Amino acid sequence: MTHRIAVIPGDGIGKEVMPEGLRALEAAASRFGIALELAHFDFASCDYYAEHGKMLPDDWFETLKDFDAILYGAVGWPATVPDHVSLWGSLLQFRRRFDQYINLRPCRLLPGIKSPLADRKPGDIDFYVVRENTEGEYSSVGGKMFEGTEREVVIQETVMTRHGTDRVLKFAYELAASRPRKKLTSATKSNGIAITMPWWDERVAEMGKRYPDVTVDQFHIDILTANFVMHPDWFDVVVASNLFGDILSDLGPACTGTIGVAPSANINPEGTFPSLFEPVHGSAPDIAGKGIANPIGQIWSGAMMLEHLGHKEASDAIVSAFEAVLAEGDRSVLTPDVGGSGTTESLGRAIAARL
Amino acid sequence: MTHRIAVIPGDGIGKEVMPEGLRALEAAASRFGIALELAHFDFASCDYYAEHGKMLPDDWFETLKDFDAILYGAVGWPATVPDHVSLWGSLLQFRRRFDQYINLRPCRLLPGIKSPLADRKPGDIDFYVVRENTEGEYSSVGGKMFEGTEREVVIQETVMTRHGTDRVLKFAYELAASRPRKKLTSATKSNGIAITMPWWDERVAEMGKRYPDVTVDQFHIDILTANFVMHPDWFDVVVASNLFGDILSDLGPACTGTIGVAPSANINPEGTFPSLFEPVHGSAPDIAGKGIANPIGQIWSGAMMLEHLGHKEASDAIVSAFEAVLAEGDRSVLTPDVGGSGTTESLGRAIAARL
Numbered sequence: 048m049t050h051r052i053a054v055i056p057g058d059g060i061g062k063e064v065m066p067e068g069l070r071a072l073e074a075a076a077s078r079f080g081i082a083l084e085l086a087h088f089d090f091a092s093c094d095y096y097a098e099h100g101k102m103l104p105d106d107w108f109e110t111l112k113d114f115d116a117i118l119y120g121a122v123g124w125p126a127t128v129p130d131h132v133s134l135w136g137s138l139l140q141f142r143r144r145f146d147q148y149i150n151l152r153p154c155r156l157l158p159g160i161k162s163p164l165a166d167r168k169p170g171d172i173d174f175y176v177v178r179e180n181t182e183g184e185y186s187s188v189g190g191k192m193f194e195g196t197e198r199e200v201v202i203q204e205t206v207m208t209r210h211g212t213d214r215v216l217k218f219a220y221e222l223a224a225s226r227p228r229k230k231l232t233s234a235t236k237s238n239g240i241a242i243t244m245p246w247w248d249e250r251v252a253e254m255g256k257r258y259p260d261v262t263v264d265q266f267h268i269d270i271l272t273a274n275f276v277m278h279p280d281w282f283d284v285v286v287a288s289n290l291f292g293d294i295l296s297d298l299g300p301a302c303t304g305t306i307g308v309a310p311s312a313n314i315n316p317e318g319t320f321p322s323l324f325e326p327v328h329g330s331a332p333d334i335a336g337k338g339i340a341n342p343i344g345q346i347w348s349g350a351m352m353l354e355h356l357g358h359k360e361a362s363d364a365i366v367s368a369f370e371a372v373l374a375e376g377d378r379s380v381l382t383p384d385v386g387g388s389g390t391t392e393s394l395g396r397a398i399a400a401r402l
Numbered sequence: 403m404t405h406r407i408a409v410i411p412g413d414g415i416g417k418e419v420m421p422e423g424l425r426a427l428e429a430a431a432s433r434f435g436i437a438l439e440l441a442h443f444d445f446a447s448c449d450y451y452a453e454h455g456k457m458l459p460d461d462w463f464e465t466l467k468d469f470d471a472i473l474y475g476a477v478g479w480p481a482t483v484p485d486h487v488s489l490w491g492s493l494l495q496f497r498r499r500f501d502q503y504i505n506l507r508p509c510r511l512l513p514g515i516k517s518p519l520a521d522r523k524p525g526d527i528d529f530y531v532v533r534e535n536t537e538g539e540y541s542s543v544g545g546k547m548f549e550g551t552e553r554e555v556v557i558q559e560t561v562m563t564r565h566g567t568d569r570v571l572k573f574a575y576e577l578a579a580s581r582p583r584k585k586l587t588s589a590t591k592s593n594g595i596a597i598t599m600p601w602w603d604e605r606v607a608e609m610g611k612r613y614p615d616v617t618v619d620q621f622h623i624d625i626l627t628a629n630f631v632m633h634p635d636w637f638d639v640v641v642a643s644n645l646f647g648d649i650l651s652d653l654g655p656a657c658t659g660t661i662g663v664a665p666s667a668n669i670n671p672e673g674t675f676p677s678l679f680e681p682v683h684g685s686a687p688d689i690a691g692k693g694i695a696n697p698i699g700q701i702w703s704g705a706m707m708l709e710h711l712g713h714k715e716a717s718d719a720i721v722s723a724f725e726a727v728l729a730e731g732d733r734s735v736l737t738p739d740v741g742g743s744g745t746t747e748s749l750g751r752a753i754a755a756r757l
């Protein structure tokens with residue numbers, strides 16, 4: 048059985064890390080006898096926008112919908128296309144139209160990567176953020192009144208549905224139930240956001256009845272971000288709305304020092320549509336073109352993709368490979384962000400060689 | 403000229419730290435010859451709710467409106483009153499009805515307080531979060547449809563106005579302009595929240611034209627929280643919407659290790675109504691009743707109040723007093739949260755003695 052993968056490098060360093068992501072992926076595939084068929088696309092990038100005046104071709108949905116997965120680099124080039132145009136025109140379309148309602152990100156201390164937190168070592172921090180990925184605070188509903196005048200009022204609606212909320216809660220409870228600590232933390236703000244958030248709390252409690260083995264707690268988002276810094280060891284699985292999950296899944300990797308290398312999975316658990324895997328780092332205009340971006344985020348995203356496709360062993364092998372290269376700490380191989388003098392390619396090759 | 407202060411201890415440890423807040427305040431007032439007249443109120447607490455079925459008496463606005471300032475302890479006792487009821491029934495009423503549209507919180511490393519961040523020392527981190535405090539994401543507009551069914555939809559509106567946004571931006575630019583670094587950072591999310599946030603960015607740019615000396619940058623809230631952890635030294639004044647500011651003003655003090663002792667000011671800059679000063683820590687049901695809560699948040703809030711009332715020297719003296727006691731590090735005096743074996747009262751007395 049061949050897995051058909053759509054490969055979309057996107058913008059900036061996305062184009063630089065993708066070749067290394069593929070190098071590791073192909074090394075793992077050949078070692079574990081996995082058949083991959085890769086198709087490359089140049090859309091969903093600001094270069095494409097410059098040429099076509101839109102981020103995606105009209106038939107993008109048809110073109111992509113039968114792939115088994117999408118491996119994405121990064122999107123965004125604010126110098127030419129405003130972020131809300133490039134993002135709403137690509138990534139956010141994928142998430143919605145392919146109903147990738149789970150955004151999953153691991154937060155883990157890695158060997159050889161310095162955490163900004165004091166006195167933490169690999170093993171101390173190891174949790175997942177499960178983010179609702181299709182609705183909530185990211186809505187296009189709203190508008191302006193008295194526009195351009197002193198009386199201007201701007202309204203944006205947060206829209207949550209039971210359908211959309213319960214399914215992400217279910218995924219998070221299942222994930223927590225599958226892990227040794229069986230602990231779920233819900234991000235809320237029911238003391239300030241008076242309609243959606245008390246309701247979110249009710250749904251968390253309701254779904255919890257089906258998972259008596261899972262211990263649940265909740266924190267308001269303000270103190271929760273504080274606890275990520277003060278007590279990252281408290282967390283096992285954290286579930287959050289679209290916006291809160293967006294924040295926590297950048298903050299979590301920041302606390303482990305891995306924001307430049309963290310992966311993320313945009314999952315349609317039913318497999319009705321392809322899921323999408325991308326590094327957390329964006330297109331990083333400041334270092335784009337220099338060939339020094341760290342490719343581990345892209346490589347790790349490929350590992351998450353393999354796990355999603357049923358190849359847990361191959362996925363683990365990729366993770367072990369980059370952990371080993373990081374632990375080894377050969378400065379000539381590592382990229383500058385992790386203290387080396389190497390390049391995207393040197394680090395990518397070293398990881399692939401391990402495989 | 404006598405300043406009339408309304409004193410509201412509220413709930414939980416609010417009732418324990420307030421006496422120490424007042425002890426320091428009175429010591430500073432007598433040293434600097436400031437006349438204070440204190441009036442004590444038991445409303446805006448869950449005890450009051452238990453007795454009266456509401457958080458505030460009907461005439462609270464009339465009762466409080468002519469005070470020069472309000473010194474608040476903490477509100478919330480979720481075991482008896484849900485947080486959204488106690489908060490919307492008290493603190494959030496004060497903020498709105500008294501048009502305390504600025505929420506101001508210092509984030510500073512203090513001597514003797516361990517930061518969870520590695521390799522940072524006093525002086526390295528010193529910034530303010532300026533939060534919009536009356537509108538935005540904290541709205542009561544919205545509702546439910548298909549309630550209680552599988553089709554349930556829950557909507558909450560974020561409402562921003564030019565009036566409300568421009569005035570907080572103006573305050574933040576002025577504050578930045580008054581500080582040596584003259585740097586302002588705006589918290590946005592215009593790549594995901596597609597209506598209000600691009601508009602927020604425009605208002606930031608527009609207001610910036612009046613302050614050519616202030617350097618402005620902006621970050622999306624997700625990466626901004628990450629940067630608080632990775633690069634807290636980047637920040638001087640950070641301005642944010644109600645929700646983003648709520649998050650950042652807990653995360654900032656968490657990064658400096660001071661969340662248990664940070665103060666906050668809810669300011670009506672025009673002085674039309676009283677401003678309100680309260681510690682950041684809440685009512686802390688877990689340690690309430692033990693007499694071990696750290697009173698510095700309450701004491702520092704009193705210092706911010708004195709500064710607001712025009713007594714900068716007295717305010718600085720209070721800050722120096724608790725810094726000195728912290729730096730001294732006498733374990734028998736300090737509360738357990740900062741490594742001591744003392745009590746709320748022993749620490750409060752030591753600080754007042756310094757004054």
Ligand SMILES: CC(C)[C@H](C(=O)O)[C@@H](O)C(=O)O
Nearest residue numbers: 238239269489493494648651
């Ligand atoms: C208690 C709560 C409503 C409040 C807020 O979110 O504004 C608190 O977190 C604060 O920051 O003062």
Ligand SMILES: CC(C)[C@H](C(=O)O)[C@@H](O)C(=O)O
Nearest residue numbers: 134138139293296593594624
């Ligand atoms: C680029 C942006 C729209 C996106 C988001 O906020 O969802 C990104 O921050 C992410 O987390 O994948």
